[in-house]
Amino acid sequence: xxxxxxxxxxxxxxxxxxxxxxxxxxxxxxxxxxxxxxxxxxxxxxxxxxxxxxxxxxxxxxxxxxxxxxxxxxxxxxxxxxxxxxxxxxxxxxxxxxxxxxxxxxxxxxxxxxxxxxxxxxxxx
Ligand code: 5GP
Numbered sequence: 001x002x003x004x005x006x007x008x009x010x011x012x013x014x015x016x017x018x019x020x021x022x023x024x025x026x027x028x029x030x031x032x033x034x035x036x037x038x039x040x041x042x043x044x045x046x047x048x049x050x051x052x053x054x055x056x057x058x059x060x061x062x063x064x065x066x067x068x069x070x071x072x073x074x075x076x077x078x079x080x081x082x083x084x085x086x087x088x089x090x091x092x093x094x095x096x097x098x099x100x101x102x103x104x105x106x107x108x109x110x111x112x113x114x115x116x117x118x119x120x121x122x123x124x125x
Contacts, residue, residue: 009102011047024081029066030073032107041111042082046074047104054101056090074107082109 013019014033021033024044035043048066053059059067071088078086086109091098 009051010100011045011102011104012049012051015047015049025073025077027069027073030069032073032077035106039106040087040108042078042086042107042109044074044077044081044107045104046070046077046107047102051102053103055092055098055103056105057092059103070105074105077107078109082112085109 008016010019011031014021014023015031021036023031023033025032025046029049030046031049032044032046035045048059048063048070050066053062056067059070074086074088075084078084086107089106089108090103091106
């Protein structure tokens with residue numbers, strides 16, 4: 001149990017290696033892993049290890065440096081797994097699709113050069 005009395009989030013459990021995931025990047029404060037239900041050829045969840053912030057608005061207000069780190073990790077992952085160009089989506093609120101209330105970004109990007117998708121196609125559903 002966390003100090004708030006809630007169960008640890010699924011992302012906290014992934015960071016703790018209690019739940020398996022394909023981890024693609026990790027720093028002291030951030031972890032990035034492939035989404036279990038990908039919506040694009042490259043779909044990576046990037047999240048702070050702390051579960052203190054439930055959405056990006058709270059993160060920006062509470063620790064803007066950590067938000068900057070998260071974006072730096074997104075940039076590095078997109079450079080490594082794709083062509084360096086990407087969409088970064090922060091669902092903020094249940095009515096727009098947020099299901100995990102531990103702040104995270106969805107990095108959505110095309111397949112790296114040599115992939116099977118057509119030019120400019122992201123393949124979003
Ligand atoms: P949200 O809907 O909150 O913006 O995004 C949560 C994301 O976490 C979803 O895209 C969902 O597929 C992903 N997700 C949920 N549970 C797991 C899991 O156990 N492993 C991985 N790799 N991704 C997960």
